[in-house]
Amino acid sequence: MSSHPHAPTHEDAATTHHAHSHGHEAGHGSFKGYMIGFGLSIVLTAIPFVLVMGGVFDSKLLTAFLVMAFAVVQIVVHMVYFLHMNPRSEGGWTMMALIFTLVLVAITLAGSLWVMHHLNTNMMPMSPEMMKNVP
Amino acid sequence: MANDIQAQESEKPVFYLTEDHHPEGSTNLGFWLYLMSDCLIFAVLFATHGVLRRNYAAGPSPADLFDLPLVALNTAMLLFSSITYGFAMLQMERNAKAETLFWLAVTGLFGAAFLGLELYEFAHLIHEGAGPTRSAFLSSFFTLVGTHGLHVTFGIIWLITLMVQVSKHGLIPENRRRLMCLSMFWHFLDVVWIGVFSFIYLMGVLG
Numbered sequence: 001m002s003s004h005p006h007a008p009t010h011e012d013a014a015t016t017h018h019a020h021s022h023g024h025e026a027g028h029g030s031f032k033g034y035m036i037g038f039g040l041s042i043v044l045t046a047i048p049f050v051l052v053m054g055g056v057f058d059s060k061l062l063t064a065f066l067v068m069a070f071a072v073v074q075i076v077v078h079m080v081y082f083l084h085m086n087p088r089s090e091g092g093w094t095m096m097a098l099i100f101t102l103v104l105v106a107i108t109l110a111g112s113l114w115v116m117h118h119l120n121t122n123m124m125p126m127s128p129e130m131m132k133n134v135p
Numbered sequence: 136m137a138n139d140i141q142a143q144e145s146e147k148p149v150f151y152l153t154e155d156h157h158p159e160g161s162t163n164l165g166f167w168l169y170l171m172s173d174c175l176i177f178a179v180l181f182a183t184h185g186v187l188r189r190n191y192a193a194g195p196s197p198a199d200l201f202d203l204p205l206v207a208l209n210t211a212m213l214l215f216s217s218i219t220y221g222f223a224m225l226q227m228e229r230n231a232k233a234e235t236l237f238w239l240a241v242t243g244l245f246g247a248a249f250l251g252l253e254l255y256e257f258a259h260l261i262h263e264g265a266g267p268t269r270s271a272f273l274s275s276f277f278t279l280v281g282t283h284g285l286h287v288t289f290g291i292i293w294l295i296t297l298m299v300q301v302s303k304h305g306l307i308p309e310n311r312r313r314l315m316c317l318s319m320f321w322h323f324l325d326v327v328w329i330g331v332f333s334f335i336y337l338m339g340v341l342g
Contacts, residue, residue, distance in 0.1 A: 034221040041214055045332075049207050052337045060341050067341070071333035075326055082217055082322040090164045097164075101171040105178040112182035 029084050037081025044074040166316045170323045173286075177327050180282060184275040184335065192270035197339030200265055202256070206336045209252045210328065213287075216245030217325045224318055232306055235314075239298050242321070246291045253284050276335060283331055286324050293317055 048067040050056065057063050079085045079098075087095050188197075223238035257277070260266065267277035297317060301310050 029221070029224075031225055034218060034225070038214070038218040038221075041217075045207075045210055045214065045329075048333060048337055049203065049210075052340055053203050053207075064338055064341050067333050067337045071329050074329050078217075078322060078326045078329065082221065082325070083319060090167070093164055094167045097168055097171050101174050104175060108175070108178045109182050109185065113185050116186040 029081065033081050037077055040077045040081070041074055044070050044077065162312055163315065163319075166319055170319060173323070174327075177279070177282070177330070180275070180279040181330060181334065184272075184279050187271040187275040188335075188339065190271035192272075194270040194273070195263075195265050196342070197272075197336070198342060200260060200263070201336050201340055203336065203340060205252060205256060206332055209249055209256075210332050212245050212249040212252065213325050213328050216242045216249065217322055219245060220318055220321050224314065227306055227311060227314055230306055232301065235306065236298055236301060239294060239301075243291055243294050243298075246287055246294070246321075250284060250287055250291070253280070257281075279335065280331060283324065283327055286327075290317070290321055290324060293320070 048070045051063050051066055057066075085094065085098065089095070219238050219242045223235050223242060226234035226238055257280075260273075265273055267274050294317060297310065297313055300313065304310060
């Protein structure tokens with residue numbers, strides 16, 4: 001949208017104004033875009049609910065995996081069609097911030113679960129008597 | 136504001152970017168950074184719930200407590216409010232003040248319905264003796280879902296404020312900027328809710 005080369009220097013004010021409206025449009029998407037995102041997110045929400053409520057698969061692991069997979073796909077759909085994420089907005093800085101945040105989120109989630117799982121499995125069980133004698 | 140004025144005063148601002156201009160100023164990027172830090176808050180709460188989700192303290196488990204049809208209805212409310220906010224933004228593009236206000240009001244109603252259902256669910260759980268003090272699982276559940284609900288509450292307050300602003304001053308650039316920020320906030324809350332219903336409710340009921 002705003003990828004055209006530098007505007008000519010004459011009619012500076014007019015071009016700035018023009019750029020304003022372009023910037024707005026770039027941030028808001030279209031009716032079609034919103035409807036595609038809405039349709040996709042309805043489908044992507046309905047399927048995991050049906051999978052769990054209907055007990056479609058016997059394997060809990062498979063169902064859990066599918067639920068999480070649909071969640072990830074739906075998050076991407078929302079990012080693209082509702083939040084209008086693209087690698088070019090704000091000179092790529094929103095995407096950089098998003099990637100940085102995703103790395104932090106991944107470290108936080110995976111690290112917490114991993115460490116606490118190891119604590120759970122490796123700590124010796126304590127009896128109430130032992131608890132009382134803890135300094 | 137100060138940045139805007141400065142940017143307008145200096146004729147040729149030097150950006151070390153290949154992009155040609157920054158028409159919106161830095162508000163969008165700054166608000167995006169706020170959303171990302173908010174995302175970290177939710178990530179920590181999700182991690183806490185992930186660790187504590189099986190610590191029932193001999194109390195009720197998610198399969199005993201959660202009413203999935205109610206959660207599905209709740210999810211639909213939030214999803215509808217997202218698309219109606221999208222419609223409000225499209226009407227704002229067209230400079231249609233009355234239509235923008237109409238869709239904002241619809242968005243607020245869906246948001247209020249979402250909050251009402253959530254409060255009903257909380258009241259029901261507490262009434263059943265499954266309040267936040269019952270077990271570590273319920274503590275983390277109420278903290279996470281409650282934080283999300285609080286965000287939606289403030290989103291609705293913000294929405295009402297903006298409706299007053301728009302009806303008083305019209306779709307001036309300042310109000311457009313504010314509506315844009317709330318749009319990002321609102322859609323962001325919907326994204327967080329995807330994680331909530333998938334990870335907390337559906338995975339919880341699965342066990």
